[in-house]
Amino acid sequence: MKLYTKQGDTGKTSIIGGRVDKDHLRVEAYGTIDELNSFIGKAVSELEQEKFKDLIDDLTAIQHELFDGGGDLANVMKERHYKLTEEPITVLENRIDALSEEAPPLKRFILPGGAPAAATLHIARTVARRAERETVSLMKEIEDVSPVVQKYLNRLSDYLFAAARVVNYRLSIQDVEYIRSGDVFK
Amino acid sequence: MKLYTKQGDTGKTSIIGGRVDKDHLRVEAYGTIDELNSFIGKAVSELEQEKFKDLIDDLTAIQHELFDGGGDLANVMKERHYKLTEEPITVLENRIDALSEEAPPLKRFILPGGAPAAATLHIARTVARRAERETVSLMKEIEDVSPVVQKYLNRLSDYLFAAARVVNYRLSIQDVEYIRSGDVFK
Amino acid sequence: MKLYTKQGDTGKTSIIGGRVDKDHLRVEAYGTIDELNSFIGKAVSELEQEKFKDLIDDLTAIQHELFDGGGDLANVMKERHYKLTEEPITVLENRIDALSEEAPPLKRFILPGGAPAAATLHIARTVARRAERETVSLMKEIEDVSPVVQKYLNRLSDYLFAAARVVNYRLSIQDVEYIRSGDVFK
Numbered sequence: 018m019k020l021y022t023k024q025g026d027t028g029k030t031s032i033i034g035g036r037v038d039k040d041h042l043r044v045e046a047y048g049t050i051d052e053l054n055s056f057i058g059k060a061v062s063e064l065e066q067e068k069f070k071d072l073i074d075d076l077t078a079i080q081h082e083l084f085d086g087g088g089d090l091a092n093v094m095k096e097r098h099y100k101l102t103e104e105p106i107t108v109l110e111n112r113i114d115a116l117s118e119e120a121p122p123l124k125r126f127i128l129p130g131g132a133p134a135a136a137t138l139h140i141a142r143t144v145a146r147r148a149e150r151e152t153v154s155l156m157k158e159i160e161d162v163s164p165v166v167q168k169y170l171n172r173l174s175d176y177l178f179a180a181a182r183v184v185n186y187r188l189s190i191q192d193v194e195y196i197r198s199g200d201v202f203k
Numbered sequence: 204m205k206l207y208t209k210q211g212d213t214g215k216t217s218i219i220g221g222r223v224d225k226d227h228l229r230v231e232a233y234g235t236i237d238e239l240n241s242f243i244g245k246a247v248s249e250l251e252q253e254k255f256k257d258l259i260d261d262l263t264a265i266q267h268e269l270f271d272g273g274g275d276l277a278n279v280m281k282e283r284h285y286k287l288t289e290e291p292i293t294v295l296e297n298r299i300d301a302l303s304e305e306a307p308p309l310k311r312f313i314l315p316g317g318a319p320a321a322a323t324l325h326i327a328r329t330v331a332r333r334a335e336r337e338t339v340s341l342m343k344e345i346e347d348v349s350p351v352v353q354k355y356l357n358r359l360s361d362y363l364f365a366a367a368r369v370v371n372y373r374l375s376i377q378d379v380e381y382i383r384s385g386d387v388f389k
Numbered sequence: 390m391k392l393y394t395k396q397g398d399t400g401k402t403s404i405i406g407g408r409v410d411k412d413h414l415r416v417e418a419y420g421t422i423d424e425l426n427s428f429i430g431k432a433v434s435e436l437e438q439e440k441f442k443d444l445i446d447d448l449t450a451i452q453h454e455l456f457d458g459g460g461d462l463a464n465v466m467k468e469r470h471y472k473l474t475e476e477p478i479t480v481l482e483n484r485i486d487a488l489s490e491e492a493p494p495l496k497r498f499i500l501p502g503g504a505p506a507a508a509t510l511h512i513a514r515t516v517a518r519r520a521e522r523e524t525v526s527l528m529k530e531i532e533d534v535s536p537v538v539q540k541y542l543n544r545l546s547d548y549l550f551a552a553a554r555v556v557n558y559r560l561s562i563q564d565v566e567y568i569r570s571g572d573v574f575k
């Protein structure tokens with residue numbers, strides 16, 4: 018197998034059921050989902066198996082789901098069937114609730130950081146938000162986009178925030194509050 | 204407390220004193236400042252307390268200042284008071300001068316890398332520059348933006364360069380010069 | 390030497406042979422190449438010298454080549470001579486073939502991750518693709534751009550994929566297949 022096909026050396030590329038410019042909003046959006054997926058892989062590589070088995074399991078499921086969502090954005094076939102459904106969003110919500118209860122209650126913004134894996138989860142959180150913004154741009158330009166992906170990314174960024182806090186909490190690292198923060202969390 | 208409010212599932216989001224599309228240049232700019240802040244948190248997580256106390260103190264102050272600047276970009280209230288002032292820029296300039304004197308003098312571009320924390324500081328440097336570019340785009344579209352934020356980000360990227368060099372220097376790791384570089388630093 | 394010149398505090402910046410807005414597509418593209426270069430520096434910082442001498446040598450050569458390509462994008466002089474040539478692309482292709490043969494054969498997409506350095510190489514892969522997209526945008530707007538840079542970035546992202554797989558293989562970490570993947574690699 019040759020990994021490189023040279024078919025993209027001209028600035029155009031294949032999607033599922035078509036061919037578009039490489040800087041098309043669609044490619045931008047699933048390309049950023051791929052970037053997000055890679056940061057999640059990085060966070061997993063920094064988490065110890067024993068203390069964080071639950072988070073590693075969550076994050077691995079999320080990696081598969083990001084492929085589902087990315088594939089849905091890459092798909093322009095006439096008869097298509099989306100892979101990412103509402104169900105994983107409900108799962109994320111339940112996990113956010115559970116993790117938020119484990120970590121100490123929160124009133125003010127906290128500085129992103131702490132343990133290396135927590136810091137990477139904060140990075141992933143902000144890349145999820147970048148992917149969400151690009152998905153919104155795509156949806157504004159093209160009507161025909163699965164609405165689940167944006168909603169999933171929105172919830173995922175909250176999950177990653179909750180997960181970062183739990184990592185620090187289990188390692189007895191205290192999150193530092195933003196000194197000039199108001200009481201923003203209700 | 205429920206972390207997720209579902210209010211952003213439609214592609215619109217709240218700012219301080221308004222509601223805008225999630226892919227608005229304003230959201231783009233402070234979203235990237237949040238990403239930058241997270242990479243700085245990552246660098247801090249990789250720096251040893253003893254050898255780099257001064258840098259950790261700088262970087263922590265910078266994290267608070269990035270919240271100030273991000274909040275200023277998120278604020279469209281009629282009567283507003285910006286949190287980020289010129290003063291932290293002067294502090295950055297003094298620190299750049301001090302760190303530049305500690306590291307060996309420089310004529311040519313160097314490859315970004317070295318120790319893990321130095322490599323992360325170089326990444327943060329380039330993300331600061333990305334945030335600066337987006338802030339410039341915002342200022343070109345909308346007159347009513349605090350001018351301090353762009354200037355702060357500009358200086359911050361130079362601080363992060365100087366800090367990366369000092370990390371390598373204190374760890375006796377030599378920066379590698381770009382072989383085909385001219386003498387670019389004057 | 391003063392590292393900061395304050396000449397960019399107004400939103401404009403110098404390129405080789407001109408002066409442009411900081412958010413010009415040209416600055417965007419070589420700024421992202423700088424970001425990519427920094428992630429490659431990070432990967433190098435995570436690779437052990439003994440097991441991965443070949444990859445470290447590849448990645449160091451690539452860092453110099455990214456300066457060549459970035460400089461070519463920054464250059465608008467009338468009489469100019471591009472630094473990045475076709476030759477390093479051929480070298481990349483040979484290395485992709487060799488590394489693809491070392492790692493187990495592939496049919497389906499794999500989750501980005503594994504060892505820390507492999508995870509970082511996957512991140513760099515996706516940032517190379519972001520840099521490629523921005524270079525394509527620049528080429529669409531401005532005819533007068535070296536065509537080698539986009540082709541180089543395209544091949545580089547495939548190299549980084551192959552390298553990530555070899556890192557995991559040599560460390561006996563098995564890549565996890567995306568469960569709902571079709572047989573996509575031919």
Ligand code: B12
Pocket residue numbers: 018019020021022023024031032033034047048050051083084085086087088089091092094097098497498499500501514546547548550569570571572573574575
């Ligand atoms: C989308 C895509 C991606 C996405 C995938 C993830 C995602 N979901 O976001 C992203 C951007 C991440 C990606 C990354 C990469 N990719 Co890619 N990717 C593709 C693409 C466009 C589609 C692949 C796909 O998902 N196909 C659909 C699959 C098979 O869906 P399915 O549900 O199994 O089946 C569908 C259809 O096949 C159909 N169907 C299935 N069975 C049947 C049966 C019948 C009877 C019928 C009627 C229909 C039918 O119905 C389904 C409906 O959609 C292909 C090019 C192409 N057009 O095929 C390249 C392609 C597979 N990628 C390629 C490469 C090289 C890569 C990267 C290595 C690039 C890089 N350097 O980063 C990475 C590897 C990533 C990894 N982690 O493994 C190459 C592989 C080259 C090769 N040697 O074979 C391809 C072929 C592109 C190319 N260069 O030509 N990729």
Ligand code: B12
Pocket residue numbers: 125126127128129142174175176178197198199200201202203204205206207208210217218219220233234236237269270271272273274275277278280283284
């Ligand atoms: C800006 C913002 C951010 C920025 C903040 C940082 C920055 N500065 O760049 C960023 C993008 C980083 C961010 C991130 C997040 N955020 Co946020 N964010 C907001 C937002 C829009 C404003 C918060 C704020 O700064 N308010 C202003 C504060 C209180 O300013 P202040 O100086 O203290 O007071 C001002 C006014 O209140 C007034 N004032 C103060 N006191 C008084 C008194 C009187 C008498 C008067 C007249 C006026 C007055 O004057 C000041 C002038 O501005 C709110 C939504 C909203 N519109 O409130 C969400 C919000 C707080 N965020 C939220 C969330 C969930 C998050 C994230 C977890 C999202 C994520 N998944 O990443 C992260 C957490 C980040 C962290 N590290 O902790 C949620 C919280 C939900 C909840 N359960 O409560 C909110 C409510 C949005 C929502 N979903 O509805 N956020």
Ligand code: B12
Pocket residue numbers: 311312313314315328360361362364383384385386387388389390391392393394395396403404405406419420422423455456457458459460461463464466469470
């Ligand atoms: C392009 C550029 C970058 C690129 C460079 C990499 C790349 N290739 O992508 C990037 C974006 C990465 C970059 C980063 C940085 N940069 Co810079 N960069 C420049 C810029 C615009 C050009 C430098 C350059 O490559 N010149 C061309 C070189 C010298 O080419 P050359 O092949 O050797 O020679 C050419 C000509 O000189 C001519 N020539 C050569 N010899 C001769 C002889 C004769 C007789 C003739 C006729 C012609 C001739 O022919 C060649 C054809 O092009 C300069 C500003 C400027 N306009 O000079 C700033 C500049 C060098 N950068 C600067 C700074 C501060 C930085 C950063 C620290 C910023 C940051 N905070 O991140 C980093 C450092 C990066 C690092 N790792 O070391 C400052 C330095 C300030 C100082 N104190 O001197 C400058 C001067 C900008 C400024 N602020 O004014 N930079």
Ligand SMILES: C[C@H]1O[C@@H](n2cnc3c(N)ncnc32)[C@H](O)[C@@H]1O
Pocket residue numbers: 145146147149150211216217218225230231233234277
């Ligand atoms: C917490 C705050 O973050 C902002 N916000 C909401 N979604 C995004 C996103 N995808 N990217 C960046 N910022 C976002 C809104 O202003 C919200 O109120």
Ligand SMILES: C[C@H]1O[C@@H](n2cnc3c(N)ncnc32)[C@H](O)[C@@H]1O
Pocket residue numbers: 331332333335336397402403404411416417419420463
């Ligand atoms: C060092 C060089 O980097 C470029 N430059 C200046 N500001 C930025 C930025 N925010 N992002 C990317 N490149 C930038 C200019 O070309 C400058 O001369």
Ligand SMILES: C[C@H]1O[C@@H](n2cnc3c(N)ncnc32)[C@H](O)[C@@H]1O
Pocket residue numbers: 025030031032039044045047048091517518519521522
């Ligand atoms: C493997 C798949 O990735 C997509 N693709 C090709 N080039 C890029 C890029 N620069 N960025 C993001 N996605 C890309 C195409 O859809 C290709 O088929």
Ligand SMILES: [Mg+2]
Pocket residue numbers: 171172174211
């Ligand atoms: Mg949200």
Ligand SMILES: [Mg+2]
Pocket residue numbers: 357358360397
């Ligand atoms: Mg600058």
Ligand SMILES: [Mg+2]
Pocket residue numbers: 025543544546
């Ligand atoms: Mg390609």
